Amino acid sequence: MEVLFRDLSQRLRQDWRPPQGPRTPRAFRCRCGRPVFFRNSFCLACNTPLGYVPERLALLPLQPDNGAWRVSGEPDGPRYKNCGNLESAGCNWMLPADDPAGLCVACRLNRTIPDLSIEENRIAWRAIEGAKRRLVSQLLALGLPVASRLAGAGGEDVERGLVFDFVRTTPGQHVLTGHADGVVTLNVAEADDAFRESNRSALREPYRTLLGHLRHEVGHYYWDRLVAGSAWHAPFRELFGDERHDYAAALQRNHEQGPPPDWAQRHVSGYASTHPWEDWAETWAHYLHMVDTLDTALSFGLHARNLEVDIEPFAPGVLAQDDPDFLHFLNTWIELTALLNEMSRSMGQAFFYPFVLSAPAVRKLHFVHRVVTGAAPS
Secondary structure: OOOEEOOOOHHHHOOOOOOOOOOOOOEEEEEOOEEEEOOOOEOOOOEEEEEEEEOEEEEEEEEEEOOEEEEEEOOOOEEEEEOOOOOOOOOOEEEEHHHOOOOOOHHHHEEOOOOOHHHHHHHHHHHHHHHHHHHHHHHHHHHOOOOOOOOOOOOOOOOEEEEEEOOOOOOOOOOOOOEEEEEEEEEHHHHHHHHHHHHHHOOOOOOHHHHHHHHHHHHHHHHHHHHOOOOOHHHHHHOOOOOOOOOOHHHHHHHHHOOOOOHHHOOOOOHOOOHHHHHHHHHHHHHHHHHHHHHHHOOOOOOOOOOOOOOOOOOOHOOOOOOHHHHHHHHHHHHHHHHHHHHHOOOOOOOOOOOOHHHHHHHHHHHHHHHHHHHHOO
8 A cells, every 4th residue: 555655645735725735624533542534423442522513624522511512622612512413313513502503504404304203214314414414514614605594593594595305205296306596405215325326327327426416406506696696697608608598498308318429528427518507516516526535635644656647637728717726626636536546446346536527627617616715705
């Protein structure tokens, strides 16, 4: 392994946001010094309770304090309480001890959850919530607006907030995953690996995951929040196309005919060719995939020695405007995924990253990057 890994961590730090390191840290340590992970609620080495504090974007060791918690080693620090979904959904997120809400910032976004008296739903919901917490932690780290649409949920934005409906198809109700007016709906069956893989194969998709679904659907939400009616709207149409084209007709055409043969020359995925809205949502999800994967690599100090992968980097001319930081980020991503694809092959698995980016797709990714960084507080 030492032969494979050496320089990538250093190169990531040099090539991509060197002063910051990972925007969303994914590697943490307990007070005992052992590594702990984003999903953990206690240290497996010393049994210290752990909690994710979203304000600090960190998983931290806890110590009890009169019915609440403080971060270990911070006796004068803020007091916290557990999210009400700790037992039912495995939510390890914390909220201020005096917060009247019983749910953390991520769980407050739930409007509908499946019937938890059914074992199948309990298993599915825990998987869905795990993916959603990873999504929400990234949205918070990127400085994007994250507030519940539900009145009384705490930190709500009833007019422009976001909520999730996790619903299972029943004989009288067929559930389609999608977004409308700040409401993201997810078919609970997507948490079942066999169901999801069957759909992926039937639709000839190279990639289909819970996290991918959630990132795609919130992309529609952030189009409404950040692009529609803003200064970004006109340049969006120049790059992605006019979203006023008949959306229902576009979906029907894609269902009947599939993507055009040359879709890869302009889009990040075949489905992105359906309509400008879907092109944006697919590109948005793709951007979040890239950022989180590189953040994870940085968090764990991933190194590469003798990286013998023939990569043709994108040149500055690929972007509509000069942005060396983004170009470094892009080329580092290409290099990292080439390595990870080879590692996947060594395990007999499908490609880690089954996509090839064209120049037009790169310009769309850069547009998403500019919108995201423009939305973040300075």
